[in-house]
């Protein structure tokens with residue numbers, strides 16, 4: 001994988017030493033990629049409250065918003081080395097470190113919040129948690145449900161793929177998402193999340209995609225005018241704990257982490273349902289123009305599924321595996 005930073009044995013040893021020195025910290029540090037009012041923030045607050053309660057007030061967490069502890073992808077490296085306790089970040093920024101997680105960034109795989117909950121909290125989610133511990137040295141203990149990523153840009157309304165062709169679109173450093181835009185006929189610009197607002201503001205890129213809740217909490221409405229309500233990716237944003245830090249905790253604290261993560265996950269799904277329409281209406285009232293893709297997004301969907309999925313069959317466990325997942329979601333196989 002292109003973006004994986006291999007960890008040397010020396011770094012792992014340092015990690016173990018750092019983790020053991022942090023092992024009994026009263027306050028754990030949580031990196032949060034997004035800002036105040038975001039779905040990530042809501043999950044973090046709920047986790048902090050539940051964790052405090054479940055440890056009888058012995059342990060607390062401190063949230064560092066807006067990427068203060070580093071860009072989302074960098075936080076995975078830090079957590080894997082035990083230099084950071086927790087991180088809340090978009091799943092697309094985990095995939096480069098644990099390729100099978102890419103199933104959650106496959107275009108049009110999830111078509112509703114129910115699909116997202118079924119995948120993350122069912123058998124697929126369990127397997128992805130194991131794989132992420134093995135590949136990336138972090139354990140997923142909670143899931144944020146942030147809603148469908150919508151396309152924003154500063155230039156003009158986009159309904160058809162034709163309208164996309166003159167736009168420079170920022171994407172995360174995620175191969176599946178890069179390939180999706182290529183299937184749609186453009187070469188997108190991979191850019192770290194921490195640089196995205198400035199990139200849009202300075203016109204380095206014209207647009208990007210992220211959920212309504214993120215567009216609002218990151219204040220993208222200040223630098224973007226048009227939204228296209230595409231539904232190609234339902235954004236999942238896990239809470240991960242450094243596996244080195246997790247393993248250095250006593251059993252009761254490990255259990256409190258897992259239980260608080262579950263409470264935060266349940267809260268996140270409810271919070272999305274309460275917030276999303278309200279935030280969408282606020283963005284429209286504030287002057288953003290929201291358009292539906294032409295013809296029910298058929299063209300977008302066909303191109304993405306036909307051109308992107310086959311390329312990732314091997315990485316994601318084979319076509320049969322994907323068909324099993326589709327069947328479990330009650331959908332047609334491919």
Ligand code: MLT
Pocket residue numbers: 033034072089090092093171172192193209210214235237
């Ligand atoms: C991204 O586009 O890199 C992510 O969705 C950012 C985020 O909201 O965490």
